Each structure stands twice: as structure tokens, then as C-alpha cells.
Amino acid sequence: MSETIVIAEINNGKVADVTAELVSAVVAYGGRPTIIVPCVDSSIADGAGFAGAGRVIACKDSMFASYDAAGWAKALDVVTPAGTIFVAASPRSKDLAARIAARRNLPVVQDVVAIDGSKLTSPVYSGKAMQTVSVSADVVVSVRANIFAAAASAPADVSVIDQSGDVLTAVEEFLARASERLDVAEANIIISGGRGMASPENFSHLERIADILGAAVGASRAAVDTWDEIPHRMQVGQTGKTVNPNLYIAVGISGAIQHLAGMRSSKYIVAINKDADAPIFQYADYGIVATWQETLPILEKSLSAMMS
Amino acid sequence: MSKIRFINGFPVACPSLCGDGEQMVEIVVLVKRVPDTNARIVVDDGKVDLSMVKWVMSPYDEFAIEAALKHREATGGKVTALTLGSGDCDKILKDAKAIGVDELVRVWDDSWAEQDSNSLQTVLCEVILELGAQVVYCGKAAADTGAGSTCPGVAERLGWASISNITDIAFENGIKVTCPLEGGSAKVGIPMPAVISCDKGVFKVRKPNVKGIMMAKRAQVEVRSASAPAATVSIISHSLPPQKPKGKKYDSADSAGEVARLLRDEANVI
Numbered sequence: 001m002s003e004t005i006v007i008a009e010i011n012n013g014k015v016a017d018v019t020a021e022l023v024s025a026v027v028a029y030g031g032r033p034t035i036i037v038p039c040v041d042s043s044i045a046d047g048a049g050f051a052g053a054g055r056v057i058a059c060k061d062s063m064f065a066s067y068d069a070a071g072w073a074k075a076l077d078v079v080t081p082a083g084t085i086f087v088a089a090s091p092r093s094k095d096l097a098a099r100i101a102a103r104r105n106l107p108v109v110q111d112v113v114a115i116d117g118s119k120l121t122s123p124v125y126s127g128k129a130m131q132t133v134s135v136s137a138d139v140v141v142s143v144r145a146n147i148f149a150a151a152a153s154a155p156a157d158v159s160v161i162d163q164s165g166d167v168l169t170a171v172e173e174f175l176a177r178a179s180e181r182l183d184v185a186e187a188n189i190i191i192s193g194g195r196g197m198a199s200p201e202n203f204s205h206l207e208r209i210a211d212i213l214g215a216a217v218g219a220s221r222a223a224v225d226t227w228d229e230i231p232h233r234m235q236v237g238q239t240g241k242t243v244n245p246n247l248y249i250a251v252g253i254s255g256a257i258q259h260l261a262g263m264r265s266s267k268y269i270v271a272i273n274k275d276a277d278a279p280i281f282q283y284a285d286y287g288i289v290a291t292w293q294e295t296l297p298i299l300e301k302s303l304s305a306m307m308s
Numbered sequence: 309m310s311k312i313r314f315i316n317g318f319p320v321a322c323p324s325l326c327g328d329g330e331q332m333v334e335i336v337v338l339v340k341r342v343p344d345t346n347a348r349i350v351v352d353d354g355k356v357d358l359s360m361v362k363w364v365m366s367p368y369d370e371f372a373i374e375a376a377l378k379h380r381e382a383t384g385g386k387v388t389a390l391t392l393g394s395g396d397c398d399k400i401l402k403d404a405k406a407i408g409v410d411e412l413v414r415v416w417d418d419s420w421a422e423q424d425s426n427s428l429q430t431v432l433c434e435v436i437l438e439l440g441a442q443v444v445y446c447g448k449a450a451a452d453t454g455a456g457s458t459c460p461g462v463a464e465r466l467g468w469a470s471i472s473n474i475t476d477i478a479f480e481n482g483i484k485v486t487c488p489l490e491g492g493s494a495k496v497g498i499p500m501p502a503v504i505s506c507d508k509g510v511f512k513v514r515k516p517n518v519k520g521i522m523m524a525k526r527a528q529v530e531v532r533s534a535s536a537p538a539a540t541v542s543i544i545s546h547s548l549p550p551q552k553p554k555g556k557k558y559d560s561a562d563s564a565g566e567v568a569r570l571l572r573d574e575a576n577v578i
Contacts, residue, residue: 012490124546258346285575
């Protein structure tokens with residue numbers, strides 16, 4: 001078997017937790033990965049040692065402060081040995097995976113949720129079916145978060161390589177999000193509202209609970225289409241964002257097939273809906289048949305007491 | 309000084325982006341035929357059975373067409389819709405024609421049994437170069453695979469710039485896009501040649517008018533071939549997603565406190 005490589009996921013200049021899950025994914029693939037850490041400051045690579053993994057290579061350049069697809073792919077290609085490469089299935093790393101695969105004339109398999117030797121399984125048709133492929137040569141693989149157990153930390157044997165690439169795009173203006181709240185694509189907990197929220201102002205009830213939990217606020221397509229105040233970037237579902245957080249709380253969402261497609265792989269699902277027959281309840285780990293007006297204040301009070 | 313030209317009846321200002329005003333920008337938009345996103349997906353004997361589904365253009369590709377048409381309106385040029393697939397795919401090309409693209413190209417070879425991303429992108433790149441494209445637009449991901457590999461993959465093979473998941477685009481002193489960036493979003497300048505993938509963002513897909521529909525009916529699809537490397541990733545089976553064990557269902561709002569406790573003590577997610 002050829003070599004295996006994990007390209008560490010970087011968030012806010014740190015090695016993100018999902019990197020430890022990637023190591024477990026490679027172990028399931030039958031490998032002992034070399035870890036590549038794209039970084040501006042190579043000291044972050046000290047946090048990239050894991051049980052079951054091999055050496056750590058910090059690929060260092062000021063260019064890694066901001067994502068540029070071409071630049072990152074070129075630099076990382078130089079320092080990454082030949083073999084099968086694993087990255088996290090975040091929007092940025094999926095993009096990078098496709099770039100590096102193309103650079104090496106390899107295929108890429110995205111959004112993997114199960115690994116059995118050289119068989120890789122990913123959701124297709126937005127999670128309405130699972131597709132298993134077999135791999136007969138080197139490949140680049142992106143792996144979804146919250147699927148594989150995290151490998152334990154271990155001391156890292158780090159070597160640092162200064163390697164730049166050709167940056168082709170130029171960030172001209174950064175537009176910070178108005179609030180501190182996370183985007184649904186980044187969050188581990190999401191609370192979403194549907195048309196059952198009755199008005200966009202009522203999303204403030206969801207925001208209060210989101211603030212307690214450090215959650216993102218999402219919305220169904222029906223809510224986004226109905227109210228201009230609810231932007232498309234909040235939309236979870238087939239034509240919005242596909243998410244798989246640890247916890248997804250659906251409020252006033254009936255569970256249309258296209259919404260389910262975007263969130264059904266969440267680890268735990270809570271549904272709050274006054275209609276006992278709403279399809280969302282078939283997917284809920286915890287379902288509450290009641291109006292949100294009655295339920296959310298009680299939920300908010302309980303969570304607030306538990307989290308303080 | 310910009311002069312006004314007319315392309316397909318649209319008045320077109322021609323600023324610096326198209327140089328002396330005579331040079332046509334060759335714009336390609338990639339489109340894909342996929343099952344309707346509302347279709348129920350059936351798995352039979354370990355394979356998806358798509359014989360009953362309605363087929364449509366992948367929704368994000370409509371936003372890519374809109375971005376491509378905006379580009380043409382801003383600078384002049386020609387928009388070619390390109391798809392990879394058998395004759396069944398002509399319908400979505402004609403749908404693209406009805407809302408304003410100029411040329412329709414389909415690349416296909418009956419010998420292509422199965423393609424992985426490597427063979428698929430190789431084929432697309434060959435045709436994109438043959439068409440003399442300077443900019444390629446596509447949807448952020450196809451609704452069937454959801455992979456989103458085509459934009460960055462095609463760009464890397466061509467040695468072009470790329471930017472994924474844009475939500476807005478402007479043409480002032482070059483191409484300026486808005487795209488998500490860690491912690492918010494950014495306005496990013498991108499040089500041509502480039503591949504740009506489009507999210508829904510602010511794009512409003514235009515509706516076909518009568519003239520467009522008539523033109524689409526008469527439109528010819530040019531069929532090309534290309535050389536594809538053998539796939540090294542092959543589909544072996546499909547299955548339905550695993551059913552979750554039946555959850556707990558409560559019929560009163562008062563249970564919210566109990567649910568909060570279970571989220572902490574049983575699920576360990578908060």
C-alpha cells in the first residue's frame with residue numbers, strides 16, 4: 001500500500017479538532033499518515049501529533065494566512081509525498097482536495113462517511129442515498145466531521161519546510177459578519193426555524209437559545225423564500241447548506257424532503273412542532289409536539305440554568 | 309469612454325475589461341443534468357433506480373448561467389453552455405438557450421462507461437481549451453454528487469485561477485466576486501482566465517421569454533468527443549441511508565426541560 005497523508009484542517013490559525021478524526025479515518029483505510037500542517041507560524045504543528053500517525057511536516061508561508069486555491073495547492077503539493085491524501089470535508093478543504101487531485105491527475109472522492117479498506121462511502125442525492133466506491137490507485141479523499149472517533153494526541157516529530165505558491169486571487173475587502181454568531185456551515189450546534197415561526201422577528205427566540213449554546217441559527221427553504229429578512233446563507237437543505245452538526249434543533253419545520261436532505265446526518269436531532277404528524281419527527285431523537293411559543297421559553301430557561 | 313453595443317438585443321456597455329471593444333470574451337458555463345431535487349430516490353438491488361425520476365438542470369448551474377450572462381452584458385462576448393452526457397442532456401442545454409446563452413455544446417463518447425473526477429475533468433478541460441474559453445462558470449456543486457470538485461479541479465488542470473461558492477459578482481476593472489471567507493465574507497478580485505463556481509447568493513435566475521423559447525426549439529447542439537483516461541474509482545453499490553432508531557416523542561411543552569437534560573446527560577452534545 002502506498003503512503004497516506006493527512007492535510008490538517010486549520011481554523012483561526014490553529015489545528016482544528018477534526019484533524020484527529022482524519023487520523024482515525026486513515027487508520028480505518030489501513031494507513032499510518034504523515035501529517036501536513038499548512039501554517040504561517042510553524043509552532044501550531046506541535047499540536048498535530050497523534051497516536052497512529054507518523055511524522056508532522058509544517059508547510060510554512062505567509063500565504064497560508066488566507067485561502068487561495070491555486071497557491072495552497074501548489075505549495076502543499078510540493079511538500080506532500082505521493083500517496084493517498086485525506087482532508088476534512090469543509091468547503092475550503094474540499095476545494096483544496098479537488099485542486100491537489102487535479103494537480104496529480106488523481107480522482108477525488110468527497111464527503112466520505114464510512115471507510116472499509118479501499119471502499120469509501122459518501123452520501124449522494126443530498127443524503128437520500130449512500131454510494132460506495134472502490135479505489136484502485138492513489139486518490140484524494142475528504143472526510144466528514146463527527147463520524148470518526150478522534151485519535152489521541154501524541155508528541156509530534158515536526159519538520160518545517162518553507163514553501164510558497166503562486167497566489168492568483170486578491171482579497172480586496174473583508175466583510176466581517178454582523179454578529180459573532182457562527183455560520184451554519186461552521187457550527188457544531190444549529191437551531192433552525194421554519195415557516196412555523198410565523199414571522200422573521202420571532203427568530204429572535206432562536207437567537208437567544210443559540211447564544212446560550214454557542215450555536216448557529218439556520219432556516220428552512222420555506223422560511224428563506226417567504227421572508228426577505230431571512231437570508232439564503234442561513235438556509236439548510238438541498239439548495240442551501242448541507243450540515244452535520246452534533247446537535248440540530250428544528251423549530252416549526254415540518255421536514256420537507258429537501259430540508260431533510262441537508263440535515264438528516266446530524267448526530268442528534270430535536271424537533272419542536274405542533275403537528276404530531278410532521279415528517280421531521282421520524283428523524284428526531286427527541287421530539288416535542290407543542291407550539292414553539294410554549295416550548296422555547298422552557299427550553300431556554302432549562303439550558304440557561306444548565307450552562308451557567 | 310465606453311461605447312454601447314447590442315448583443316442579442318441587449319444593450320452592452322463595453323468598459324476596459326474587453327480591451328479595445330472589439331475582442332469578444334469567450335465565456336463557458338458548465339451545466340449538468342440531475343434528478344429533480346424533490347425526487348424520491350429508490351435503491352433496488354444495491355443500485356439507485358433513476359428510471360422514474362424527473363430530470364432537471366442542477367439548480368446551482370442556473371446561478372452560473374446568470375453570472376455568465378451578467379458577464380456578457382458587462383463586457384460583450386459569447387456564452388457557450390457545455391455539458392457532458394448522452395443525448396438525454398440536450399434538454400437542459402436548450403433550457404440554457406431559452407434564457408440567453410449563445411451556443412450549446414455536448415461532449416460524449418458512447419465508450420465512456422464510467423468516469424471518475426479525473427477522467428471527467430480531463431474531458432471538460434480539453435473541450436474548454438478547444439472553445440477558446442477565457443472564463444468558465446459552474447454551479448457550486450452538482451445536486452446529485454454534491455462534491456463541488458469541478459471548479460477547482462478544472463482550474464488546476466488549466467493552470468487558471470479559481471474561486472468557489474461566490475454569492476455576487478461585479479465587473480469593474482476586472483472581475484470582483486463576493487465569497488465566504490472564515491469569519492465572514494470577502495470581496496475578491498480574480499484575474500482571467502478563471503473558473504468561478506456560483507452559490508445562490510443574490511443571483512436571480514431570469515425566466516425564458518417567448519423569443520428565447522422559440523430560439524431554444526431551433527437551437528442546434530454541437531456534439532464533440534474527447535479522450536478520457538480510465539477511471540480508478542468505480543461505484544460498487546448504493547444503499548439507503550441507515551435508519552435511525554426511533555426517538556423519544558413528548559406531547560407537551562413542559563418536556564423541554566427533560567429534553568435539555570437528556571441532551572446533556574444521554575446524548576452528551578451540550
